[in-house]
Amino acid sequence: MQQSVSDLVLRARQLEREALEHLAQRIALADVIGQLIHALQHERGATSIYLASGGERFASVRQEAAQAIGPITATLQALCGAQQVPANGASAQMLSLMAWVLLDLDMLEELRPQMAQRTLTAHDAVAAFSRVIAGLVELTFEVADTHLHPDISRLLVGFFHLVQGKEAAGQERAVGAQLFASGSCSEAQQLRITHLIDAQERSLQVFEEFAEPPLRAQWQHSQLTPQLVLLERLRRTLCTARHGGPLEQSLSEAWFEVCSERITGLWQLQEALVQCLRQTCARLIAVAEQDLLDSEGLLRRLRDNPPPHTHAVQRFFDPTVRPGTAPVLPLRGEATQDQGTGMEASTVSGLMELVHTQSERLAGMELELDTARRAMQERKVIERAKGALMSRLGLSEEVAYRALQKASMDHNRRLVDVAHATLSLPDCFFQTPTSNAPVAR
Structure with a gap:
């Protein structure tokens, strides 16, 4: 029996180490996805000015940005191909998202000649880029969806919200660039700008809460720069302009530059956070490998850390304590009948979850x-x-x-x-x- 227990504990620790190694691969994948998002954001902003100005501005910038996409896309394709190996543990949802993203990148490539020839509107171009990036952001979430360790989970929460906040900043740059370059403002675009500012503040506030102290300090320092003051001034110009009224077209370059500086700062934070994830993952792998050499220590820790539910059961049978509600685990998929409907409990749970999710979405749309x-x-x-x-x-x-x-x-x-x-x-x-x-x- 003792040998059997030792084998189980060692195998559990081996699986944990393997999961950490898979996570390290996913962090590398998330890093490349982040690089591609950053490059696409730059191309989107430049293309927005190029098309809205009738091809008078940012022609070379747009072309250089488009050329930078190819090598990063090739790297992403190789990493996505590696995830098909069953041993890497990719989920069906992750593989489906990878396929969709690669397909949409091909469709974007087909649109680039139309952008170069200015047969596509600035608005449609921004929407096309944003659609591809939205898929990449969702893939980032799927790649980062893990609950291995509190330290990792905390960093991943900060990472994902930083990615979301940066994309909202990128969309703001593209929409604002389109408005300034076209020389005209509209109510719908003003609302988009306002929505995007609000989305940035919410996402980056969560990032700040979950970031490590050095990154939090770096972020707070970036909030006191002269560039942010100029950005606020240009935002005010956009948000307070009369609907249909004129905008100074020459401000498009100042807008693009100041927004790009902000996005570059967010990118530097993202790169630092990825590095922090790599280091944390490497440290946990080293600890797991060391534990595998100490089977006696693993058994001792197993005895000292029983499953949480056993504590509740032990308290329930404690003769010195008045017993409360019987401790029962809320198991999903439990094949018991619900007394009110006769349906299985798992079915009721699933339906209630769906209704709750749909209600939240409807409420969010009404409040937008x-x-x-x-x-x-x-x-x-x-x-x-x-x-x-x-x-x-x-x-x-x-x-x-x-x-x-x-x-x-x-x-x-x-x-x-x-x-x-x-x-x-x-x-x-x-x-x-x-x-x-x-x-x-």
């Missing part, structure tokens, strides 16, 4: 427009507060915005709440006290 409008109103409040600081204290726009940001981080409050508080202060609060004026205590 309200969220965008609320975000636009919040941005107007921030602009008013910034203007108040500029006029009351004689600050420049950049310094005023940094003051609001600093107060937001120092007091752990949303930027819009700080803006509301700033606007609620009376004018006398900002006046420099004279020798005859009483000093507030």
Whole structure:
């Protein structure tokens, strides 16, 4: 019996090590997917300006960006091919997503001549690129969907939200570039910009919560740069322009540059996070290999760490404690009958899950427009507060915005709440006290 237990424990640890090795392969795959997304985002932004300007701007930039896609796509194809080996443990969903992504990349290649000849609109080009990238983002999620270790899981949550936030920033760059290059604004595009700003803030807030301290500090520092102030100014130009009104076309290049700097910063964070994932995975593999050399230690840990459900059962039969509800595991797929419907419990559970998911999606669709409008109103409040600081204290726009940001981080409050508080202060609060004026205590 002792030998049989040892064999089982060792085999369990071997499987854990193999799972970590598969994860290391997936991290490499996620890294290449990230590189391809980054390259496609660059091509999308340049193509948007090229088409919206009638081919007058960014022709060479678009062409160079398109040429950079080929080698990365070839690497992705090779890695996807390796995932077909059963030993690598790829799921059916992952393989299906890989097939869809490769197919859509081929379709995008067929569209590039139309982009070069300007027979495709800027809007349709942005939509085509965004569709391909959406598939790659979903594939990233499938690749990163693992629950091996808390350290890995935490990093993967941060990684996926960083990827999502970066893609929202990339879409914002493309839509804004299209508007500036075309010289005209529309309500639908303004709402898209607002939606994308809101999506970035939500995704990057989750990333910040799950990021390691050095990456969190790097991200927070990037929020106080002059480039972000310029980005806010250009965002305000887009979001407050009259519908159908003119936009200064020459701003398209400034917009592309400042958005690209922000996206490059997010890319650097993503690369650093991938490196952190690689190091964590390597450390866990080394620990697993060391454990395999210590069979006695594995058995000892097995005895000291019984399954969680056994604790509940032990408490239930503890003679010193008043017994509560009988401890039962909520098993999925349990073939028991539901008393109300006569259906199997697993069927009821599956249906309830489906209804709940669909309800959440419908609620999200109903709230989308309200969220965008609320975000636009919040941005107007921030602009008013910034203007108040500029006029009351004689600050420049950049310094005023940094003051609001600093107060937001120092007091752990949303930027819009700080803006509301700033606007609620009376004018006398900002006046420099004279020798005859009483000093507030």
